[in-house]
Amino acid sequence: MNKPYIVCLKFGTWRNELWFSAPDDEETAEKWEGAVRMLPEVSSNCANSNDFMSAAVEHFEERGFTRIRR
Numbered sequence: 001m002n003k004p005y006i007v008c009l010k011f012g013t014w015r016n017e018l019w020f021s022a023p024d025d026e027e028t029a030e031k032w033e034g035a036v037r038m039l040p041e042v043s044s045n046c047a048n049s050n051d052f053m054s055a056a057v058e059h060f061e062e063r064g065f066t067r068i069r070r
Contacts (some may be wrong), residue, residue: 001023001024002021002022002023002024003021003022003023003024004019004020004021005019005020005021005022005032005060005065006019006020007020007036007039007056007060009039009045009050009052009053009056010043011043011048011052011053012049014049016049016053018053018056018057018060018067019067019068019069020060020064020065020066020067020068020069021066021068021070022064022066028055028064028068031063031064032063032065035059035060035061035063035065039056039059042055042059043055043056044058045067
């Protein structure tokens with residue numbers, strides 16, 4: 001069974017909440033926490049909030065999280 005995983009992105013004054021779906025198990029929860037901890041590294045290569053949002057979506061999808069568009 002899948003569950004939603006939610007992250008609040010921040011880049012300068014811009015903020016956005018992204019939702020993803022993935023299995024509800026301990027291994028996936030640990031992957032999620034690791035991916036969230038890596039977000040500062042992801043944002044360091046971005047010029048603006050649009051770049052960061054695209055990079056963050058790709059970052060989570062590469063780790064097995066499917067974006068839920070709300």
